[in-house]
Amino acid sequence: MGRIVQKFGGTSVGSVERIKNAADRVLEEVNQGNQVVVVVSAMGKTTDHLVDMAREISPFPNKREMDMLLTTGEQITIALLSMELNERGFETISLTGWQAGVQTESVHGNARITNIETDRIEKALASGKIAVVAGFQGIAGADITTLGRGGSDTTAVALAAALHADKCDIYTDVTGVYTTDPRFVEGARKLKSVSYDEMLELANLGAGVLHPRAVEFAKNYQMPLEVRSSIERVLGTIIEEEVSMEQNLIVRGIAFEESITRISIFGLKKGISSIFTALAESHVNVDIIIQSMTQEHETSLSFSVKTEDVKEALEVLNSHKESILFETIETESNLAKVSIVGSGMVSNPGVAAEMFEVLSQREISIKMVSTSEIKVSTVVSQDKMLEAVNALHEAFNLSDAFAIK
Amino acid sequence: MGRIVQKFGGTSVGSVERIKNAADRVLEEVNQGNQVVVVVSAMGKTTDHLVDMAREISPFPNKREMDMLLTTGEQITIALLSMELNERGFETISLTGWQAGVQTESVHGNARITNIETDRIEKALASGKIAVVAGFQGIAGADITTLGRGGSDTTAVALAAALHADKCDIYTDVTGVYTTDPRFVEGARKLKSVSYDEMLELANLGAGVLHPRAVEFAKNYQMPLEVRSSIERVLGTIIEEEVSMEQNLIVRGIAFEESITRISIFGLKKGISSIFTALAESHVNVDIIIQSMTQEHETSLSFSVKTEDVKEALEVLNSHKESILFETIETESNLAKVSIVGSGMVSNPGVAAEMFEVLSQREISIKMVSTSEIKVSTVVSQDKMLEAVNALHEAFNLSDAFAIK
Structure with a gap:
């Protein structure tokens, strides 16, 4: 039995249909006997809609209130995904950032995670539940905070590290990390694996599948990541320290x-x-x-x-x-x-x-x-x-x- | 200086425009030197939209998850109203049910309030802030709960009682409580005041402006309520124990x-x-x-x-x-x-x-x-x-x- 953290981004939970699809991927791991923690982003267009309303009020909305507003996005997703898993007969617990024990600096809009109190998730996993956690958000004192860009990736990796998970799977709308952008280079190939540092360079250079901050976090905690498709059932790209199979590939x-x-x-x-x-x-x-x-x-x-x-x-x-x-x-x-x-x-x-x-x-x-x-x-x-x-x-x-x- | 709790229902905060209008009403009280706590519902159609998504997943969604889902509605409203008040130069603090200390029974979908820890609101008021609180929601242990139908009215009255407010104003889309439904009876007149018991009978019989549960709460704590229009600047109807001016009106x-x-x-x-x-x-x-x-x-x-x-x-x-x-x-x-x-x-x-x-x-x-x-x-x-x-x-x-x- 392993312990896996799965993360689904905005497009992967962009509609009720997509949420049902994400539930399939969760249950594939559960049915293999794994303990699973799922981290989700806000549904596709939700954040844009919320931001639009805030902009109608102010060009520079109060940052604490912006966090209060935007965190409703992931809260909606955890509720719906959790319902879907319940509907299929699985016990779950949905958790907002504060309920999941994600503590951050007392900064709004771009807080860093300072600590994760994992008691509640550990208890849920021990009793056989699937934990469904809101990404991107945390708590400082009794105030709701957000982690800024790439926040859900960071939540997933930080939770994986804190829970000593075996791996952290990042489900997205591409099937992995490619040698280069396949839209422009016919021969582009999906990589079986890349190192954290390589991924950092690729991410910073615009490969865009994974936020650099999350990669750094993974590197610090030596947490293996896999970038994979939420739709296609194919192997993704593993990001880890030692890239064994392709060591002799000088340029990756x-x-x-x-x-x-x-x-x-x-x-x-x-x-x-x-x-x-x-x-x-x-x-x-x-x-x-x-x-x-x-x-x-x-x-x-x-x-x-x-x-x-x-x-x-x-x-x-x-x-x-x-x-x-x-x-x-x-x-x-x-x-x-x-x-x-x-x-x-x-x-x-x-x-x-x-x-x-x-x-x-x-x-x-x-x-x-x-x-x-x-x-x-x-x-x-x-x-x-x-x-x-x-x-x-x-x-x-x-x-x-x-x-x- | 008085202390007032104001409650704005779904239609009164149904759009950004309406939220700006609600802010006007808040500031009218603030500018008269009052301490103000505002309780808001979810924006007009938000709840329906959330319920529709849940129904796509299950005819009987898990109740804990339903609470998780629906409480995002008021959270959006408190953030937006708070931003609007900030934009006009006023200091605020928005508070979800749990942040406002609204403790309930451990029941989902229809919990009763058991206690309100007012420390955080008291501190905010003492430092000159306007408190903007999410209605309808509370916390049981570390789980988010909701109060069921008429929940925001109940939150407002309960907060008013706990904070020893001077009055609780219920802003709605009618201008008060009428002798009968003015859509059907030409001579219908707005009442200056009704007693709690009369309001209970009128509410139960379908007058619909105020939930009976909130009226009972107000009666128990002898908290005067005023039902008034969020748009028109006219006197509303006061609900209190002793109806002084109209004592001799046998049928009200x-x-x-x-x-x-x-x-x-x-x-x-x-x-x-x-x-x-x-x-x-x-x-x-x-x-x-x-x-x-x-x-x-x-x-x-x-x-x-x-x-x-x-x-x-x-x-x-x-x-x-x-x-x-x-x-x-x-x-x-x-x-x-x-x-x-x-x-x-x-x-x-x-x-x-x-x-x-x-x-x-x-x-x-x-x-x-x-x-x-x-x-x-x-x-x-x-x-x-x-x-x-x-x-x-x-x-x-x-x-x-x-x-x-």
């Missing part, structure tokens, strides 16, 4: 992202740190940063931002003329970021070189480069993005046997 | 109800008590009961039920042939109940006689009669119902000066 995935702009500052006399402090204060996210020095000891600086943030970034730079001294600014838009990810790279220094070679053979010029131990990111022209992704996917043999179809 | 209101059927049992040999036990077990509500004896010492029994319950009632009677022995059953449908209500009747034994006289003058034959200290009910032919109501309204001078227009 290719992530890409459009609408990048490079901002270059020439003749920078002072204020490098001021630049990034000022941008951060204005919530402009800076990705790749490159600094270089000319022979005349002049500094030039390039960094990439999302194209939608360019206007804001330029305003920030121009409004700090006293602390940031420079000669000219240039921007280049219509760029894209293409990254190869794989923990095998650590011991293969030639991987980055191979990537550059592949791109240069196709005359795709590299505008910026950034590397980490398990990732190489390049910024290229946006109209070359998919060509680059396909070429790299082929060059690193990602359509091959190591990945499962 | 006329209630009526359609679709009544009389069931008569002749030649009853045994089983009178079995009849009513069996009917109660089948949830058939019996209203007026008349028993008579013939010269041959045969008992005959008549009672009135709602026409929709007749089939069930006859089945019950016929299926208990061993314990209930009788000769024949007759039913008469298309009847209606017309009642006069007023605490002045106690000391005026001629009131019932006057009522019968009025009806007999118009050749309206009385099928059944039932009296209490403050009420006389008659069952008449349904097609004579409105004629009877109008005649009685006129005969007892209910259009006159004692009632306010």
Whole structure:
């Protein structure tokens, strides 16, 4: 007998029909003799509807009240899923965040979990019940809080860790984690497994199936995750520390992202740190940063931002003329970021070189480069993005046997 | 400075627009220096929508889960109303049933309030905040419960009693309690005040503005209530023990109800008590009961039920042939109940006689009669119902000066 935490996201419980389908997946595990804790998000459009009403009242609604409002979403789902399981003859207990003992910081809208009092869930499991828990929400003192983006993923992983579950299954609308986006690359293959770090890079780069915060939590507690389809009955992708079967696959995935702009500052006399402090204060996210020095000891600086943030970034730079001294600014838009990810790279220094070679053979010029131990990111022209992704996917043999179809 | 509990029902908070309107009414009291606790129901159609989803899953959903589901309705309203009050610069605290300390029996769907821990509300009021509380809901142990029909009214009155409020205002979509239904009787007048007992009779007889359970609660704690419009700024109707201004108005209101059927049992040999036990077990509500004896010492029994319950009632009677022995059953449908209500009747034994006289003058034959200290009910032919109501309204001078227009 194992102990499993299952998480169903918004689309996987988006209608009564979908909730019935989720119940099927819960009972498959229960009928195999497992103890099951189910964590659910709000039904598909519920959150949007609630947010719309709040916006009718205020552009910036009180955060405590926003938490009070939004947490009704998951509460509806736990009640309905629990009813459905009851209807099929299974005993359940539905639990809101506070009832499940999910304690958080005293912050509204984006609280971190500080502790989970598992007594009530343990008792329910011991008496043979299925625990159905509202994701995304917790309690601080006697106030309802929410965990922010990716909150339900985080609830699931945190509960799995606190309950010493054997695994945590993340049910979603894709069948797993792919070597790259299958909508754009024909040869894209579902990975049998990825490591936490690889998943973190893939998640941050926009693969989008699992929130990075939940992955970090899983890594800290060494909790194996499986990303799998809530509809199709196929194997998903396992996320764990040791990726056994595919160790020799150096590059495991290719992530890409459009609408990048490079901002270059020439003749920078002072204020490098001021630049990034000022941008951060204005919530402009800076990705790749490159600094270089000319022979005349002049500094030039390039960094990439999302194209939608360019206007804001330029305003920030121009409004700090006293602390940031420079000669000219240039921007280049219509760029894209293409990254190869794989923990095998650590011991293969030639991987980055191979990537550059592949791109240069196709005359795709590299505008910026950034590397980490398990990732190489390049910024290229946006109209070359998919060509680059396909070429790299082929060059690193990602359509091959190591990945499962 | 006073302390006021205000209650807004489903239609009074049925849209964001209506919630803004409710906020106006809250602030009118706050701006007069009052401490205010607001109790709200779920927004108009929310409960129906939730019930529909539950019914898609089960004809008889688990009651604990039903409470979990339905209580999201008021939680949405407290969040939105609280946001609106914040937006206008007022400090608030929204509280679910459990946060407001509303403790109930451990029963789902129809729990009674056992205690209210007012600490949190008292603290909020002391620090100048407006408390916005979810009606209809409470907590038993660590489980969410609901109070059943009229639950928000009950929450409001119970909170008013526990907080020693000066009054409890029930905002609704009518402007007060009327001498009779103004849709059917042109001369119907809004009453300035009624006693708890009169209101109980009027509420039970279908006046429908306030749940009898809440009225009983108010009576027990001698908490003055005012039923008033959430839209129109006019005086409402005060419900209190001593009705000062209108003491000399013997009959204060006329209630009526359609679709009544009389069931008569002749030649009853045994089983009178079995009849009513069996009917109660089948949830058939019996209203007026008349028993008579013939010269041959045969008992005959008549009672009135709602026409929709007749089939069930006859089945019950016929299926208990061993314990209930009788000769024949007759039913008469298309009847209606017309009642006069007023605490002045106690000391005026001629009131019932006057009522019968009025009806007999118009050749309206009385099928059944039932009296209490403050009420006389008659069952008449349904097609004579409105004629009877109008005649009685006129005969007892209910259009006159004692009632306010």
